[in-house]
Amino acid sequence: MAITMADVAKRAGVSKSTVSQFLNKRYEYMSEETRYKIRDAIKELGYQPNYVARSLKQKRTSMIGIIVANIMHRFSTEVCRALEDYFNNYDMNAIICNADNDPEKERKYIEMLRAKQVDGLIIFPTGQNIELYQEMINAAYPVVFMDRKVKDLIVPTVVVNNKEATKHAVEHLIKKQYTKIAIATEELTISTRYERKQGYMEALKNNNMPVLEEYMISTPIHLMAEELEKLFSLEEPPTALVAANDLVFLEVLKFAKENDIKIGKQLGLIVFDNIPFANLVSPTVTTISQPAYDMGKKAAELLLKLINKEEVTYKNTVYSCELYVRESTKGPGNFL
Amino acid sequence: MAITMADVAKRAGVSKSTVSQFLNKRYEYMSEETRYKIRDAIKELGYQPNYVARSLKQKRTSMIGIIVANIMHRFSTEVCRALEDYFNNYDMNAIICNADNDPEKERKYIEMLRAKQVDGLIIFPTGQNIELYQEMINAAYPVVFMDRKVKDLIVPTVVVNNKEATKHAVEHLIKKQYTKIAIATEELTISTRYERKQGYMEALKNNNMPVLEEYMISTPIHLMAEELEKLFSLEEPPTALVAANDLVFLEVLKFAKENDIKIGKQLGLIVFDNIPFANLVSPTVTTISQPAYDMGKKAAELLLKLINKEEVTYKNTVYSCELYVRESTKGPGNFL
DNA sequence: TTGTACGCGTTATCAC
DNA sequence: GTGATAACGCGTACAA
Numbered sequence: 001m002a003i004t005m006a007d008v009a010k011r012a013g014v015s016k017s018t019v020s021q022f023l024n025k026r027y028e029y030m031s032e033e034t035r036y037k038i039r040d041a042i043k044e045l046g047y048q049p050n051y052v053a054r055s056l057k058q059k060r061t062s063m064i065g066i067i068v069a070n071i072m073h074r075f076s077t078e079v080c081r082a083l084e085d086y087f088n089n090y091d092m093n094a095i096i097c098n099a100d101n102d103p104e105k106e107r108k109y110i111e112m113l114r115a116k117q118v119d120g121l122i123i124f125p126t127g128q129n130i131e132l133y134q135e136m137i138n139a140a141y142p143v144v145f146m147d148r149k150v151k152d153l154i155v156p157t158v159v160v161n162n163k164e165a166t167k168h169a170v171e172h173l174i175k176k177q178y179t180k181i182a183i184a185t186e187e188l189t190i191s192t193r194y195e196r197k198q199g200y201m202e203a204l205k206n207n208n209m210p211v212l213e214e215y216m217i218s219t220p221i222h223l224m225a226e227e228l229e230k231l232f233s234l235e236e237p238p239t240a241l242v243a244a245n246d247l248v249f250l251e252v253l254k255f256a257k258e259n260d261i262k263i264g265k266q267l268g269l270i271v272f273d274n275i276p277f278a279n280l281v282s283p284t285v286t287t288i289s290q291p292a293y294d295m296g297k298k299a300a301e302l303l304l305k306l307i308n309k310e311e312v313t314y315k316n317t318v319y320s321c322e323l324y325v326r327e328s329t330k331g332p333g334n335f336l
Numbered sequence: 337m338a339i340t341m342a343d344v345a346k347r348a349g350v351s352k353s354t355v356s357q358f359l360n361k362r363y364e365y366m367s368e369e370t371r372y373k374i375r376d377a378i379k380e381l382g383y384q385p386n387y388v389a390r391s392l393k394q395k396r397t398s399m400i401g402i403i404v405a406n407i408m409h410r411f412s413t414e415v416c417r418a419l420e421d422y423f424n425n426y427d428m429n430a431i432i433c434n435a436d437n438d439p440e441k442e443r444k445y446i447e448m449l450r451a452k453q454v455d456g457l458i459i460f461p462t463g464q465n466i467e468l469y470q471e472m473i474n475a476a477y478p479v480v481f482m483d484r485k486v487k488d489l490i491v492p493t494v495v496v497n498n499k500e501a502t503k504h505a506v507e508h509l510i511k512k513q514y515t516k517i518a519i520a521t522e523e524l525t526i527s528t529r530y531e532r533k534q535g536y537m538e539a540l541k542n543n544n545m546p547v548l549e550e551y552m553i554s555t556p557i558h559l560m561a562e563e564l565e566k567l568f569s570l571e572e573p574p575t576a577l578v579a580a581n582d583l584v585f586l587e588v589l590k591f592a593k594e595n596d597i598k599i600g601k602q603l604g605l606i607v608f609d610n611i612p613f614a615n616l617v618s619p620t621v622t623t624i625s626q627p628a629y630d631m632g633k634k635a636a637e638l639l640l641k642l643i644n645k646e647e648v649t650y651k652n653t654v655y656s657c658e659l660y661v662r663e664s665t666k667g668p669g670n671f672l
Numbered sequence: 673t674t675g676t677a678c679g680c681g682t683t684a685t686c687a688c
Numbered sequence: 689g690t691g692a693t694a695a696c697g698c699g700t701a702c703a704a
Contacts, residue, residue: 053697389681
């Protein structure tokens with residue numbers, strides 16, 4: 001049986017409330033003697049306060065929930081690390097859940113975490129549970145969205161400038177004289193992917209280049225290889241490709257390896273995501289890098305403010321990506 | 337104010353206890369009418385049970401804690417993902433904490449998570465908080481160690497055969513005619529690193545090759561570049577290297593890049609860890625791969641059994657690593 | 673300065 | 689079948 005406050009009180013020969021005072025450092029109204037007696041009793045019994053009981057009373061668990069699409073994404077990991085670091089300063093802990101982009105799983109997790117009375121939620125939203133999101137907003141429950149926007153919802157959201165960053169990247173390809181540029185994304189069910197495609201198309205249009213349907217793949221990962229096969233079987237296969245995230249990049253690398261397509265030589269390649277080793281492999285890979293750690297920190301700040309009922313901006317917080325130009329986009333003339 | 341059971345009871349015109357029965361699906365002793373009344377009242381009020389109160393009563397939070405060295409390690413991420421998947425089947429959640437190999441941080445997290453009454457802990461132990469570990473064992477608190485052994489402690493532990501795997505890898509290098517083989521690890525403060533070095537040394541000894549102090553680096557990551565500098569400034573620099581984890585590998589890649597050392601041509605390279613893209617970069621990298629997902633699942637099973645007070649083996653569960661031979665260890669003759 | 677008594681939301685135990 | 693009532697461990701007025 002665990003030691004409770006009552007045990008400490010008995011041992012120290014005082015009442016529970018005095019022990020409680022002590023624990024909450026309200027020493028002012030307490031004799032030195034009492035203080036020492038309590039301190040010793042706690043030490044002797046090895047007493048640890050029970051946070052569950054405290055939480056029940058205070059209606060605060062000092063825990064927040066993170067609902068991420070998949071922790072295996074490098075970006076998600078970096079964000080989670082930042083969140084953990086930040087909340088640790090406030091003795092708060094993070095519960096991490098993988099929704100796998102599945103609205104049902106997301107709903108289940110949201111309900112479970114709220115039932116567990118976590119103080120707030122940081123969500124990489126699937127975007128499909130509108131009524132549930134709305135219900136949280138109505139209840140003034142602290143929520144911050146990360147990475148993805150959800151239309152018409154008034155929720156503090158931390159994102160990057162997907163469209164502009166992709167546009168900028170494609171313009172880089174154009175400057176490098178690539179003329180046949182393709183893009184591969186997962187299904188366009190979330191804002192991030194959609195915006196990246198938009199940026200791609202805008203860049204082409206602004207440069208009076210044709211926007212070809214057959215150069216734009218949007219398909220689940222498990223069908224990506226198939227679609228790439230089609231793409232590179234075209235009469236005029238692309239000479240450059242934008243991989244819209246790290247998983248797509250992986251598929252492209254696999255495909256290129258199997259079909260002996262030399263990255264950087266036969267195919268210019270840009271990845272939208274933080275790839276570890278991108279600058280160390282050969283050839284080095286041009287990336288669009290997101291400030292994941294800063295974004296996590298920002299989301300943590302926002303959530304903590306919401307929890308403390310402080311004022312918060314409900315406009316999207318938009319971070320800029322950085323284009324790291326490396327060897328994989330040296331230009332189509334580089335057939336060594 | 338949140339809806340409580342009392343509200344539902346009042347609305348349905350029954351008592352709290354009956355509502356509780358309903359929620360715990362003990363319908364047997366309940367009229368259909370009562371059941372429907374309660375069901376409707378719950379729906380109308382949008383009632384959600386409060387798990388904190390339930391936990392206080394049941395002494396079970398349905399939450400477990402994970403204390404990991406650093407979630408940014410690929411291995412840790414994979415383990416966490418497996419844990420999350422497993423516990424999700426039991427409606428349990430995971431709190432993830434980064435101890436950064438800092439014993440103080442580890443201690444703080446262990447105490448906090450226990451105060452929060454998590455049902456059990458999976459720890460990648462620093463190995464430095466012996467008394468604290470021992471105290472948990474004495475209290476029969478459910479704990480499973482992951483990745484690292486701690487001497488003389490009776491705790492279910494899930495590890496890999498570090499020594500044998502490294503030995504096997506070095507033997508592979510020897511077979512490939514490498515004669516000057518070095519190893520780089522972080523500081524030898526945890527069993528994993530120590531064992532990998534042991535395996536390296538055994539392989540050399542068994543093959544009657546000299547074990548040279550200057551070929552064995554053990555240093556914090558931030559000093560690794562410096563030590564690599566020294567290593568490759570030797571009169572007889574190594575022609576092959578074992579990077580004892582992914583972070584070391586990163587440092588080696590950086591160093592090689594800066595000093596224009598061609599991996600696979602001038603330097604044979606093996607990494608102990610799961611590197612994404614290892615088989616897709618050029619040259620592909622020989623790795624010693626750990627079955628991280630399976631290990632996580634196993635640890636989850638063990639912990640759940642401990643929580644449910646079922647029998648459990650207290651011997652280490654040892655998984656075997658797999659050596660994936662790739663281009664980075666083609667042999668020292670490969671100077672194209 | 674310290675102690676009493678009650679509330680937090682749920683579950684368990686008995687009566688009825 | 690259903691409903692009081694007492695826990696669970698802690699925080700906090702309010703009384704002493």
